[in-house]
Amino acid sequence: MPLAAYGFRTREVRGYVLAVTDSGPQRRGFAWLPVSVVALAVMALLLMFASRYGYHRDELYFRVLGRHPAWGYVDQPPGTPLLTRASIAVFGDTVRGLRVPAVLAAGAVAYLCALVARETGGGRGAQTLAAAAASGTLVLTFGHLFVTTSLDMVIWLAVALFAFRALLRDQPRWWLAVGTVVGVGLYNKLLVLLLLAALGAGLLAVGPRRVLRSWWPWAGTGPAALIGVPNLVYQVTHHFPVLTMAGALRSDKGALGGVLNIPFFFLTVGPPLSYIAVVGLLRVLRDAELRPVRAFGAGYLLLLVLLCAVAAQPYYAMGMVLVLYAVGSVPVARGLAERRRGRALFALLLVLNVVTSVAFALPVLSLHSQEKLHLAEADQGLGDEIGWPRYVSQIAAVYRPGAIVITGNYGEYGALDRYGAAHGIPRQVLYSGQNALRTLGTPPDSARTAVVVGIDDRAWLFAQFADCRAEGRLDSGYRIDSEEQGRAVYLCHGPVRPWHVLWPRFLHYD
Known part of the structure; x- marks a missing residue:
């Protein structure tokens, strides 16, 4: 009787049929x-x-x-x-x-x-x-x-x-x-x-x-x-x-x-x-x-x-x-x-x-369909893909030459890094205190004007500057709720302390 009938696996080597004793289920060829x-x-x-x-x-x-x-x-x-x-x-x-x-x-x-x-x-x-x-x-x-x-x-x-x-x-x-x-x-x-x-x-x-x-x-x-x-x-x-x-x-x-x-x-x-x-x-x-x-x-x-x-x-x-x-x-x-x-x-x-x-x-639906079905709001992955070039253009409308730009999160920073140069915002003026971005630099003490976006605590933000005004709001152009949608873009002047003292207040993990 063949060895396979007794539960052994077999293979042929030089004409001889050998029992293979390795354990586990029988393995088939790969499909x-x-x-x-x-x-x-x-x-x-x-x-x-x-x-x-x-x-x-x-x-x-x-x-x-x-x-x-x-x-x-x-x-x-x-x-x-x-x-x-x-x-x-x-x-x-x-x-x-x-x-x-x-x-x-x-x-x-x-x-x-x-x-x-x-x-x-x-x-x-x-x-x-x-x-x-x-x-x-x-x-x-x-x-x-x-x-x-x-x-x-x-x-x-x-x-x-x-x-x-x-x-x-x-x-x-x-x-x-x-x-x-x-x-x-x-x-x-x-x-x-x-x-x-x-x-x-x-x-x-x-x-x-x-x-x-x-x-x-x-x-x-x-x-x-x-x-x-x-x-x-x-x-x-x-x-x-x-x-x-x-x-x-x-x-x-x-x-x-x-x-x-x-x-x-x-x-x-x-x-x-x-x-x-x-x-x-x-x-x-x-x-x-x-x-x-x-x-x-x-x-x-x-x-x-x-x-x-x-x-x-x-x-x-x-x-x-x-x-x-x-x-x-x-x-x-x-x-x-x-x-x-x-x-x-x-x-x-x-x-x-x-x-x-x-x-x-996947983004199989048009953004107009997403407005009606709200799937992009249920799936944060899709929602976080929408609106970045438009947001950058809205931040650029508030930006003034010589100002620095401070973002509350890395999405806003990354979008400005990717699209900002086309709107006259150089990478050298970008700063954020979130996670690893804190290691990329501290604003110079000479910076007296800042465009700030992505910081929701208005009272806290106003306490860091002599003057701060909301000059715009982020809007993707679609009625799709997201972390950025509706956030204010502030133009702030006169930091209350030198930046090397003030900057640690902007650092955060999330």
Whole structure:
């Protein structure tokens, strides 16, 4: 009787059939063609709508930081700003050129989700279904905008894939690959350490605990530390600004940030297909075949509780949700193969998921339609793309030669940096106290006139100058509410103290 009949995997070497004893589900060949079709379709869709509205405020900020390279900034590591600079150098200083890395990241999500599905026994159908995660709501959102989460979702998926290979195949050398990806990921966000903490807590809670007694996972910290040490040194030498920023974000979001972590589970891939992630969570917790990676299910639940408790940003755990979706794709695809009647309903759900995700995440609607439907107000990513060139022209109408310009946030600063020169506002007169922009300079004591925008506390602002008047207001030209819409533009004279004394009052984290 063939060895396969007894549950062994086999392969032929020089005419001999050998039993392969590595653990875990049976792995199929990789479905290159259908997965590539999904990835390319998603990337083509993203490129098609990449520049319909405009820059996101974070992109304008990264564009500025990219011209001031450093080992780190007070609010983030250097990876995304440096990649922004590289993308502009290669593809041009345009919205579409800047967003190419985000588009590639969305395509990578399709491949990585398919590979995770393959590790858990998924065949062609399951891998294709897993790749469809790239057409989900949050993946399209962060594939459209080039922000830190665009790369973070790829990093978390890569860490999970290599950890799956280490655990399911019982091939611990893959922990070295995990460490390497973590080291690279530290240049994008330190949040990847949360993934490791969740996995470690899961291993302690549900096992297999023997993994933690092996030297391989600890050996994986070697490449992580070696590659990521500049970021850690920056944090130590600058008094851990990541903790300061975390506190500022928590204060800014309040309790709402924590509560949103739960609905964002269903928004990651899209509500119509979110049940697949639920299936994946149950499978990884209950399926005996996946017992070696049960820690991912337990780790996700522990991570969700932590993120809710500290009111963290609700999309921080999306990488784990994508992993669970990929795991759930295997039994869902198997069920669809066995039940023809369910295929039509599932096809309808898939189409509905893609349509709603595209409508929510991408600028497919005209701005006049956005005025009526208010989707851009519900999706801050879209809302923050609207109106920047017009805002700059309105600030320029108040600007006087010889004045400095002070902005309350990095979006306004970045927009003036990008469009101000065309309106006669040189970069040299721009100042902001928000986050890393504080490091770019202090206004000279000789500056007696300032155009100030983005500071809402009028009484506080008026106390900093001998005279201050509102000379204009920001208006995108559309009835779409946003952080900038309706803000006053002030012309202020006579700072009450020299700028080197006064400027610390303008510094803030958020």
